[in-house]
Amino acid sequence: MSDKKNKHKHKRWNRAAKASQFTRGAGGEMIYVGRHYSFQGDERSYRQGMRQRMALAAVMAVAHLAGGMMPVPALYNTWYVIAPYMLTFFAVVSLVWAVCRMVYWGNPLREYVYDATIKQIPIRATLAMILSMCTLCGQIAYVVTHSLQGVEYLYTLAFSGLEIVVFVCAFLWKGRENQALWSI
16 A cells, blocks of 8 residues: 555656646746756757657668568467567657757756656667667577468568667667667
8 A cells, every 4th residue: 555655756857847847837837847868969960860860760660660561471370470570569659759849859868858768768768779679589499389481581681680780770779779868
């Protein structure tokens, strides 16, 4: 019972912490008065970085969705391929959502947006890398235990290649975010 109360208090505290970053203006509108994080570099490198993030997000999303739309035999009732594939889907969607928020808010980022995007992207990218490799390992296990021929084999190779594309994009994105410099 006390754990439930503490959880509820913690949730309220987080909401209050974000709400404390806003104040009412003269006309009654809410004005953000919290901290802003700015990209430490010139405008050209910021725009180039955002284009790279958008490209990586798009390639990851398309590769992962295209793999899921293929008639790969392992995606039919094989839990050890389907489960990591679905979890990878959520990690990719999370990365796409983060880049969309960054594009929407621009430079400088509000503190709560920075905390939800820049600080979380390396973790989300690592998760996407791990889960895409788990999907690939499940796919390999399926191929080893079942004999595939003809078109099934081609779809399996294409699916595996697309999961490798997801892994590489997440790896590049994680490295890119670790090099990006933001400050208050």
